[in-house]
Amino acid sequence: MAVMEWIRMDRRDFLKRAGAFLLFIGILPINPVDVIIRPPGARRDFLARCIRCGECLEACPYDSIRFLDITAGAMIHTPYIDPLKTPCYLCQQRGHDGKDRPISRYLRCGEVCPTGALKKIVNNKDVLANVPEEIRMGVSVINRDICLAWQYDVCGECYYNCPLKDMAMKDRPPSESLRENTGIRPYVDPKHCIGCGMCNYVCPVKRHIAESVMARDARLSYFEERYASMVRNLTGRAGAVRLPAVRVIKRL
Ligand code: SF4
Ligand code: SF4
Ligand code: SF4
Incomplete structure (x- = not known):
């Protein structure tokens, strides 16, 4: 039975x-x-x-x-x-x-x-x-060395798309709040980031563009296409880097 x-x-x-x-x-x-x-x-x-x-x-x-x-x-x-x-x-x-x-x-x-x-x-x-x-799910960390905003003063997609914008993701670190003459300098406030991963998803620096366009089944995302040439320059210049520029890690 x-x-x-x-x-x-x-x-x-x-x-x-x-x-x-x-x-x-x-x-x-x-x-x-x-x-x-x-x-x-x-x-x-x-x-x-x-x-x-x-x-x-x-x-x-x-x-x-x-x-x-x-x-x-x-x-x-x-x-x-x-x-x-x-x-x-x-x-x-x-x-x-x-x-x-x-x-x-x-x-x-x-x-x-x-x-x-x-x-x-x-x-x-x-x-x-x-x-x-x-x-919380985790916490986001940004690698400023390969972030387009920190390196080239463009992008800022993570900031604009964060569902907790201006709480979890700020447009610049607290120490730079008086430098109004620069564009976005994304800064994660770990006290408020819930780890949803939206920043990770929209960041265009998430794979080596040259490799991905050569791969048969690779299709660039909207954000990757938009910033492709800059990402190519950046990853080329930086050599072997650990992508993406912003990632969610588990809080320990
Ligand atoms: S993981 Fe989510 S809440 Fe945290 S900074 Fe990224 S988009 Fe914002
Ligand atoms: S979007 Fe999905 S995973 Fe995120 S809170 Fe809503 S139900 Fe949960
Ligand atoms: S989306 Fe990626 S490259 Fe763009 S500002 Fe954020 S971390 Fe930098």
Whole structure:
């Protein structure tokens, strides 16, 4: 009878039960400082709580959430964000007037999570810029040596596109606030950056342009095309550099 029950189980039920079983026998690593970027609201004991149900993935209006595959071992079928492919939009929609509007009262992924593995967070920019550090996704860091704004006084896409603009991403470091004669000098305030990855996604300095246009299937993104010649100069001049110019890393 039990065997028949397992056979009839759909994929989601199977993964739920398999996850619970692995947790029960203590195989799953419960490591609060893994390097995977989780959706916003992931608690310290995320892995112990996540039952791999897929609700967050289905609820995300931007398809930002992906699931780890079998190569992740015991973390298989847990949600993550790859900002270079699709960042988290913080459940905001940008209108033609350039202003963001929340599309839901709470961030959708945390709202539907049945176990609280993702905490429910009010979808308000002041709240999002000040959520407790342990439930942020990560923090963005800029490499000024290969940033077009810092090197050539152009770009600033990360600043303009940050959903927490002027809170998480500022147009210049506090120490340079009086130098009004320069363009954008993007500066991340780690106290407010939630790690959504939008800056990472829009930054045109994310791959060696010369290599990517030669690759058969490579299509340049809008931002990469727009700044292609400058990026080519910059990466050529800088030699072997670690791209992109702005990346989200896990807070440790
Ligand atoms: S906050 Fe919204 S956009 Fe971001 S991962 Fe969650 S559901 Fe998707
Ligand atoms: S990750 Fe980048 S875009 Fe997102 S809040 Fe931080 S600075 Fe802004
Ligand atoms: S998007 Fe990238 S290159 Fe442009 S200002 Fe930001 S970090 Fe610099």
